[in-house]
Amino acid sequence: MPLKGSDSDDGGNDDLARLLSGKHAGKHRRRSRDADDDVNGFPRLRSPRPRDEEEPATPTSRRFQHRRRRGFVLCLRTPTAVVLSSAALWILFYALSLEGGDLVSIVARLGILGAYLFLSIALFVLAVLVAVFAKGIPRKTRGGLLAGLAGTCVALLIYDHDESLYHHGGYNALIFALVVMPSLAVGAAEIAIWKWLGARRAAMCHLFALFVAIFVVSARLSRAAAIWGRGFGGETMQPLARTCKPTKIGLPWVDLLPAGAQNFWAGGLTCAPAAKPFSAEIDADGALRVKCPSNDATYIPLPVTREWPQDWKLVEENYEGKLPQPFNKRVMDAIRRTEPFRIRGDNAPGMLVPRTAEAAIVTCDGVEKLVLRARRSNDTSSRTLRPPEQMTGSRQTKTLDVIVVFLDATSRRHFHRRLGRTVKKLEQANADGRTRLFQFFRYSISGFSTGPNSRAMFTGTSPNNLDTVSPVWEDFARARFVTAITADTCQDWGASYNPRPAFHFDHEMYAPFCHADFFAEDSNPLGNFRGPYAINARCLKGSRVSDLALQYAGSVSSAYPDRNTFVLAWLLEGHEGTGEVLADLDDGLVSLLGSLDWSKTALVIAADHGLHMGLNFAFTRNGAVEHRNPMLAFALPPWLADSEGRGETLKANAHKMVSGLDVYATLRGLGKVVDPTGFDDPDVRKRAQGGKNLMEEIVPPDRLCSDAGVPQWYCECY
Incomplete structure (x- = not known):
């Protein structure tokens, strides 16, 4: 269809081609200037032009000025800002989880303290994964962020590493390490899978794995719950005829883990x-018998x-x-x-330890x-010694x-x-x-x-x-x-x-x-x-x-x-x-x-x-x-x-x-x-x-x- 005001179809097509060419050229020039304006998401500062050479106020230049005014907002959206804010929050919540007290207060607040601890773990894992895998972070900045995260761990451990109710940082650090290490490994594997397979394939694989996991976990939990009330000889806890409402025993999640998985x-x-190796024992008569290859041993009786x-x-x-x-x-x-006693020879007949001693540390080579x-x-x-009257009769003679x-x-x-x-x-x-x-x-x-x-x-x-x-x-x-x-x-x-x-x-x-x-x-x-x-x-x-x-x-x-x-x-x-x-x-x-x-x-x-x-x-x-x-x-x-x-x-x-x-x-x-x-x-x-x-x-x-x-x-x- 000819453009309005054109004399012929060919002329209209030429005008349309020139218009489209100019339009795309303008887009290309704007993209080029935008690329120059931004480096890693931040505005590039330029030397001001002389007033007589000032660039005309095009839509692109107005956009640049607007970005400069919003620089702080843009900064908060960068990967570096995510790492820093997550790090600050993980330190805060970990510090809150260190609150101590007596047994009663700790038990009363155990759920809250645990929530603080696991929230801090989640924030720490997020900070590390973003610092390692996010694009747009310069190499030196990335290294500094990771070093800072490691430093906060060391600082908090130094601050509280005890293992008492009032100062339980040692227990917190242990749980922190037990959860963080596998979480980081899983997070890194997830990122690699999504990059390798792509979003669609990765989502399908995860959906399949989720169904399998639900099936396996449900089966194991059902079996664990079924045997929870079982005792010796296969006898099972029987219902109790009483008026109280039975308490739910909950799901035995611990049975999902193989023996030894937690330590x-x-x-x-x-x-x-x-x-x-050498042999040593105290016999029924109180004689210490030692077989030492060098035939030269010592012992110390314990108090x-x-x-x-x-x-x-x-x-x-x-x-x-x-x-x-x-x-x-x-x-x-x-x-x-206590001075050690020396045992010489093969000690075949044994050596009597002091009359009241029932324990000794024997040293051989x-x-x-x-x-x-x-x-x-x-x-x-x-x-x-039982009296004579308890020593007669069938039942009384039994010890x-x-x-x-x-x-x-x-x-x-x-x-x-x-x-x-x-x-x-x-x-x-x-x-x-x-x-x-x-x-x-x-x-x-x-x-x-x-x-x-x-x-x-x-x-x-x-x-x-x-x-x-x-x-x-x-x-x-x-x-x-x-x-x-x-x-x-x-x-x-x-x-x-x-x-x-x-x-x-x-x-x-x-x-x-x-x-x-x-x-x-x-x-x-x-x-x-x-x-x-x-x-x-x-x-x-x-x-x-x-x-x-x-x-x-x-x-x-x-x-x-x-x-x-x-x-x-x-x-x-x-x-x-x-x-x-x-x-x-x-x-x-x-x-x-x-x-x-x-x-x-x-x-x-x-x-x-x-x-x-x-x-x-x-x-x-x-x-x-x-x-x-x-x-x-x-x-x-x-x-x-x-x-x-x-x-x-x-x-x-x-x-x-x-x-x-x-x-x-x-x-x-x-x-x-x-x-x-x-x-x-x-x-x-x-x-x-x-x-x-x-x-x-x-x-x-x-x-x-x-x-x-x-x-x-x-x-x-x-």
Whole structure:
């Protein structure tokens, strides 16, 4: 169609061609000037022209002037600005996550502090990925940004790297590193995939991967939820006939992870063997037998802490370095003051260690090894000799070894999750008829941490009762039981949770676990990588500390085969944030179970509470439920369980609500089986009323939490 005013078609076409040519040329000139005006998104400043040479005010020049006025706004939209603003925010939120306080305040604000921490992690990951991959950042600027981000990490770690409730930067930094490193790897991989495949193909691949992930995760979570209520022998938690509304257990997200996934980077759970192995042991007669290749060895007996006053056995649970002479330093001072004894020759006949010593550090060719064993004491043998009237008749002639394996921070489900070989060993002993195994699915906590729960279990007192009363082992001592205690930590239970005029166990084994090689002397002994809260292997002189403690616990019965014994072994492998170290107990527990004389052993496996730290507890409903549902099981001699209907009563209580008060009453009931007259309670008025002997009393199905001594805020109905 001819243009308006043209004389011919050809003339109109020529005019149109010239017009279009001029139009595109104008666009090209504007683009060229725009390219000159902007460098990396910023206006280029030019020397002003003389007034007589000033460029005419074209639309392009007006656009340039407008950009100069908006320079600050444009700056905020650059990759550099994104990095700087993200860095400022991540520092702010990380600093907010460092707020400390006492146990109550930390627990109350745990969700908020966790949200601050994960928000800071997300902002840090964003800043790093933009700084590395965004276009338009000069090389030197990019390097400076990355160096600055690394510097802020170091500065914040220096600012707070402690591992206490009031200063918990060390724990924050650990979680930060655990989440940031894989997040950066995933982020970098995502960017590479989108660049390589393109947006459309990458979106399709991600959609397919999402469907697969949903299917796999759903299947695994469904199976984990289905077996959550399963116990020994495949028995499953049965519905509880009561009026309360059942509590949802939540999704067990932790079961999505393979065993060891949360702490594989921390060094594993094995203790390095000695470079020059040698053998050393203390036999039943107290003779130290050493086979050293050089036939030249020394040993140092460890101090006997049994009669130390309780104020000598204090430690700082929330370490701040304020206690001048804690328990572990007193032990190390005693070790340093002791001159080593030299062992010459092949030591075939053995060398008697000092009469009261039950542990020693043996050195051979510069390699150290710890040996320990309970040794029979004449004084204890005399005190525990049963009167003649208890030595007649069929039942009275039987002796009983009560062993309480006290697992700190171990839920019922987590026991089965991490201690598979121990579970099978107990199930096999029960199937063979060597013992009778009983479990309790609804064992509930009396408080948040060890203090109130262990006091309920061992003293029969409720959480709000701070009276210092005699613990259950004093009842056993009055009933002429040999009493012994050990723990794979440098902490005395009485000094920490029930201070009262000193009661001395007949045997006590704390000293090895106060050694500076395990329990740090001049720094925080409760750190993440050494000590009783470590997330990696807990070793001492080449051995697991739990193996040493269980070895000692098992040796008490062999030292007193003709006496009744009560042994408490307090193990802290469950007390750490990853939930992985509990598996380190499996070998030691299997070894202990294999050494027991089931015909006279009453084994109690009890926890104070479930895990109350780590990601599962802090951010999932299932973690909160497991914290309130600790492990509890009894393995009793057949003659004891099968008489007077005890076994049937225990089975009837398996699915009822029970608490630490019931454990206390049942422990006393075990002692009364062999000595009914020895359990007169001098503190009966100070104890909580309501604990039931689970061997003799059937718990009502409609029992209330208040009746069991369970505070309302921990009351659960599964």
